[in-house]
Amino acid sequence: MTTAPRIGITTSITTDGSSPERAFVNSTYIRAVQQAGGLPILLPPQLEPWARQALHEMIDGLLLTGGGDVDPAQFHETPHEKTSDVSRERDGLELDLARRAVDRAVPLLAICRGLQVLNVALGGSLVQDIPTETSSTVDHSQKARQKTARDEPVHPVKVADGTRLAAILGGPEVEVNSFHHQALKRLGRGLKPVAWAPDDTVEGVEMPQARALVVGVQWHPEELVDRDPAARSLFRALVEAAAAARR
Ligand SMILES: [Mn+2]
Secondary structure, eight states: OOOSOEEEEEOEEOOSOOSSOOEEOOHHHHHHHHHTTOEEEEEOTTOOHHHHHHHHHHOSEEEEOOOSOOOGGGGTOOOOTTOOOOOHHHHHHHHHHHHHHHHTTOOEEEETHHHHHHHHHTTOOEESOHHHHSOOOSOOBGGGSTTSOTTSOOEEEEEOTTSHHHHHHTSSEEEEOOBOSOEEOSOOTTOEEEEEOTTOOEEEEEOTTOSSOEEEESSOGGGTTTTOHHHHHHHHHHHHHHHHHOO
């Protein structure tokens, strides 16, 4: 049997009423975890509580992936007209897994929606639509520009000196891709913002008081691993922390 650290990867669920209902996740997450030496274990929203618990106890690290918007009811707001692709099942799974990971010192990497889930799980709130709720002129939604590849950086991110994220990324600035129309607003308990886009949108958080690695980024490093050593470092940091924390 392999000794590779077991990395739980959360998946999406269809929300458009299409039949049959499916669980799915972009292949790039699964490849990036394996490239870093982790054994991927997919965690779909269809898991029943007993199975969710059993798999949580089995994993050495957790990757919260990108996807649709978190239900604003989770942070006591009504939905903005641009809020979409909401799944109560997925929110339920991921909010629970994020809290359990923090409570039980399971190393955690949160990407895009995952960062937003982590923030809401810890009592934070979200900007529900950057273009209509802020005066930002930064392009955070490159999929709107159809000729831009998913691995093409579209804005810089400044990373605070002396932080865990800066150590992982290997420098004070990275060029990132961007596929989000929401952003962190009020920060969740214990989360420290450590990276920002030029419009001051939070692009990275960590948790200095956590007993294990807790890092969240608003961009999509899983799309960048073939061209960007900093993106590979994020997955390696998760897998190494998972190996060290193995129960
Ligand atoms: Mn962005």
